[in-house]
Amino acid sequence: MSTTTPALETRGLTIRFGGHVAVNDVSCRFTPGTLTAIVGPNGAGKTTYFNLVSGQLRASAGQVLVSGQDITTLSPSARTRRGLGRAFQLTNLFPQLTALENVRLAVQSRADAGWSLFKIWNDRRDLIEKAEAVLERVRLSDKRHVAPKALSHGDQRKLEVALLIAMEPKVFMFDEPTAGMSVDEVPTVLELIQDIKRRGDATVLLVEHKMDVVRSLADRIVVLHNGSLVADGDPAEVIASPVVQEAYLGLEATRA
Amino acid sequence: MTATSAPTGLPFDETTPRKGALQTILSSDLPRSKVLSFILLAILLVLAATPFLFSGSQPISTAAKICVFIVLVASYDLLLGYSGIVSFAHTMFFGIGGYGVAIALERLGATWTSVGLGLAAALGSSAVLAVAIGLLSLRVRAIFFSMITLAVASAVAVLASQLSDITGGEDGLSFQLPHALRPAFRLLSEPFLGTVVNGRILAYYLLFFVALGTFLLLLRIVNSPFGRVLQAIRENEFRAEALGYRVVAYRTVASVISALAATVAGALMALWLRYNGPDTTLSFSIMIDILLMVVIGGMGTMYGAVIGATLFVLAQSYLQVLMEAGSTALSGIPVLPNLIHPDRWLLWLGALFIVSVYAFPGGIVGRLRQGRSSQA
Numbered sequence: 082m083s084t085t086t087p088a089l090e091t092r093g094l095t096i097r098f099g100g101h102v103a104v105n106d107v108s109c110r111f112t113p114g115t116l117t118a119i120v121g122p123n124g125a126g127k128t129t130y131f132n133l134v135s136g137q138l139r140a141s142a143g144q145v146l147v148s149g150q151d152i153t154t155l156s157p158s159a160r161t162r163r164g165l166g167r168a169f170q171l172t173n174l175f176p177q178l179t180a181l182e183n184v185r186l187a188v189q190s191r192a193d194a195g196w197s198l199f200k201i202w203n204d205r206r207d208l209i210e211k212a213e214a215v216l217e218r219v220r221l222s223d224k225r226h227v228a229p230k231a232l233s234h235g236d237q238r239k240l241e242v243a244l245l246i247a248m249e250p251k252v253f254m255f256d257e258p259t260a261g262m263s264v265d266e267v268p269t270v271l272e273l274i275q276d277i278k279r280r281g282d283a284t285v286l287l288v289e290h291k292m293d294v295v296r297s298l299a300d301r302i303v304v305l306h307n308g309s310l311v312a313d314g315d316p317a318e319v320i321a322s323p324v325v326q327e328a329y330l331g332l333e334a335t336r337a
Numbered sequence: 338m339t340a341t342s343a344p345t346g347l348p349f350d351e352t353t354p355r356k357g358a359l360q361t362i363l364s365s366d367l368p369r370s371k372v373l374s375f376i377l378l379a380i381l382l383v384l385a386a387t388p389f390l391f392s393g394s395q396p397i398s399t400a401a402k403i404c405v406f407i408v409l410v411a412s413y414d415l416l417l418g419y420s421g422i423v424s425f426a427h428t429m430f431f432g433i434g435g436y437g438v439a440i441a442l443e444r445l446g447a448t449w450t451s452v453g454l455g456l457a458a459a460l461g462s463s464a465v466l467a468v469a470i471g472l473l474s475l476r477v478r479a480i481f482f483s484m485i486t487l488a489v490a491s492a493v494a495v496l497a498s499q500l501s502d503i504t505g506g507e508d509g510l511s512f513q514l515p516h517a518l519r520p521a522f523r524l525l526s527e528p529f530l531g532t533v534v535n536g537r538i539l540a541y542y543l544l545f546f547v548a549l550g551t552f553l554l555l556l557r558i559v560n561s562p563f564g565r566v567l568q569a570i571r572e573n574e575f576r577a578e579a580l581g582y583r584v585v586a587y588r589t590v591a592s593v594i595s596a597l598a599a600t601v602a603g604a605l606m607a608l609w610l611r612y613n614g615p616d617t618t619l620s621f622s623i624m625i626d627i628l629l630m631v632v633i634g635g636m637g638t639m640y641g642a643v644i645g646a647t648l649f650v651l652a653q654s655y656l657q658v659l660m661e662a663g664s665t666a667l668s669g670i671p672v673l674p675n676l677i678h679p680d681r682w683l684l685w686l687g688a689l690f691i692v693s694v695y696a697f698p699g700g701i702v703g704r705l706r707q708g709r710s711s712q713a
Contacts, residue, residue: 135579137575137579156578156583157578157579158578158579158580158581158582158583158584159583161579161580161581162581167579169576169579173573173575173576173579174573174576175568175569175572175573175576175577176572176573177572178568178569178572182565185565186565186566186569186577186580187580189562189565189566190580190581190582191581194562195562195563195566195582195587196562196563197561197562197563198558198561198563198564198594199557199558199561200561200562201355201361201364201365201557201560201561202365202560202561202562202564202565203355203365203560204355204365205562208562244580248580248581
């Protein structure tokens with residue numbers, strides 16, 4: 082067992098909805114510099130697991146730890162301030178504000194400037210410049226004054242990623258970042274994730290259905306099935322393992 | 338339109354740094370429409386010069402009421418337009434301000450100390466109540482929050498009328514103002530510009546400058562990084578929380594600021610009227626008026642409060658007079674004189690409201706700004 086503290090760890094994480102156990106006793110460690118893909122069939126509990134980690138749902142049992150500190154009882158905003166960053170599966174932006182303002186709000190949160198009541202927002206040029214830089218990185222600079230409701234689906238997904246980048250979290254959580262994107266838009270988002278991985282010690286969690294994406298990006302694969310962790314390890318091994326072939330990948334493997 | 342063209346029609350222009358004193362005073366939030374700028378400037382100048390422009394007590398009283406309602410409506414816009422919070426307790430804070438000043442002046446004597454103590458006590462009570470309502474109920478769904486504010490406001494209104502030993506009950510409280518604000522006081526021995534500068538006019542200018550200062554402060558707050566978070570919460574509460582903003586804390590602080598500004602407005606109203614009672618500051622019909630003024634002027638614009646309050650108070654004060662004149666002029670013609678009889682003024686106000694909401698969903702300010710962007 083490694084001696085370094087994992088950036089994120091879940092211990093026996095469980096949630097029950099009535100009699101249904103959506104996430105069942107999942108213990109997992111995520112170390113800095115690693116991209117972990119979380120795969121599993123629909124309804125396996127991947128997004129629910131994310132919701133438990135980022136705080137949108139409260140666990141029935143178990144713990145969530147960030148850098149060794151227990152955050153199980155904290156609100157989503159407090160978890161974000163501890164370094165958890167999440168991009169949502171269904172695009173979740175500020176629909177009437179411009180793309181730049183969307184990102185600027187994320188930058189502003191990171192800079193902890195929200196409680197400044199008597200300054201003019203426009204005077205914080207540093208925040209605006211930082212937001213511009215993030216938009217540049219996701220290649221949305223030319224759409225900085227467009228509100229999300231007027232953006233294409235692919236651009237909305239990129240903006241979602243931009244908000245996450247702007248938060249500069251320790252742990253990046255992507256929930257199907259390429260879902261619903263056209264084929265030619267997918268590489269841009271994948272490059273962005275590669276880029277995040279390359280730039281330092283980020284811990285990246287990625288829920289993804291497309292196996293080619295998982296193969297090209299992941300350092301490690303975790304498989305969830307019916308809410309339980311059924312496989313965990315090196316991508317090639319996990320994909321080859323019988324339990325995974327049977328549970329989920331059979332169809333995908335033959336197709337690939 | 339090219340992608341880099343100036344974003345004239347957009348609510349915010351993030352690319353241009355702020356420059357100039359006007360931008361500082363207006364917190365970088367200019368009217369962004371020539372017509373709107375002109376109307377606002379006209380309102381400002383007329384309000385500033387009212388004591389010297391018109392004679393008689395009705396114009397100056399109307400102007401004073403407009404000043405008070407601009408603050409009251411602007412503070413409600415901070416809640417409704419910027420934070421997306423629907424509260425029916427706004428008149429409660431307005432009333433607390435009025436009662437604070439009235440009770441202090443009546444009990445402790447007509448001094449500035451009493452005004453200060455009364456206002457301080459009122460601000461304190463409003464802040465405590467706003468925090469209590471905020472923390473208790475901003476966690477629940479919006480509709481329940483509105484219901485709770487309605488319940489608390491009704492309870493306070495009943496309390497104010499029952500505690501007649503302190504509040505004067507339904508009769509309210511009449512009181513004396515500090516010497517310098519009384520009609521008998523003369524600032525200058527000679528008339529200035531043909532007007533005797535008495536305590537009444539001083540009281541008006543006190544009102545005017547406090548209202549102006551409070552409005553500009555509110556304008557600053559909605560254009561601060563804090564104000565931007567409020568708008569983010571209004572747009573998508575879930576996402577704002579996920580970005581690390583403590584939604585309940587932000588909303589509670591917004592409620593407190595709004596309550597404090599309404600309290601100041603209530604204190605000004607009482608000072609002007611030298612009276613405070615349930616009908617002048619606490620009544621639910623004022624709450625409805627505030628809602629109408631915000632919607633007519635344009636929600637989430639601050640300047641809408643100025644336009645909405647001015648139009649509404651003018652209509653309240655002069656629509657009847659206008660209709661009286663019209664009714665007399667049309668006498669002899671069947672039906673018409675009856676239709677615009679002064680007693681029907683509420684009907685016509687209602688009609689005006691429906692027409693304006695239908696024609697300008699974004700309020701008057703929204704309409705004027707839209708006009709500008711389509712030209713650009």
